[in-house]
Amino acid sequence: MDAILELARRLGKQIAEDPRAKTFHQAQADLNQNTDAQQLLKSFNEQIQRVQSLEEEHKPIEPEDKRKLAETQQQISGNACLSAYAKAQADYVELMQHVSAAVENPGNGA
Numbered sequence: 001m002d003a004i005l006e007l008a009r010r011l012g013k014q015i016a017e018d019p020r021a022k023t024f025h026q027a028q029a030d031l032n033q034n035t036d037a038q039q040l041l042k043s044f045n046e047q048i049q050r051v052q053s054l055e056e057e058h059k060p061i062e063p064e065d066k067r068k069l070a071e072t073q074q075q076i077s078g079n080a081c082l083s084a085y086a087k088a089q090a091d092y093v094e095l096m097q098h099v100s101a102a103v104e105n106p107g108n109g110a
Contacts, residue, residue: 015099024092027085037081044072 015021031037047069054061076082101108 011099015095018095020088020091020095024088027081027088030081031085034081037079037085040072040076040079040082044069044076047072 047065051061051065051069054065
């Protein structure tokens with residue numbers, strides 16, 4: 001078991017040194033410091049929850065709700081910090097999927 005844990009620690013260190021991991025962690029830190037981006041995400045989540053609640057209650061979704069949701073989505077897509085975070089996150093997830101596949105199927109060379 002100790003040998004496996006040592007390999008896991010070494011793997012964790014290697015992952016942390018990968019440029020995709022470094023970029024992702026920097027993007028996270030940038031997002032944590034960007035109050036405008038955080039407010040956009042909060043507004044978006046609130047609007048999504050409102051629309052979902054209306055759907056669950058079988059109530060109509062008013063044009064104003066649809067407009068607010070579309071407007072917030074547009075603001076999110078235009079926010080440089082959120083765009084950088086989304087790209088970094090996708091790259092990091094791809095890295096971790098490859099790592100997971102390699103661990104699950106060590107004979108495949110994945």
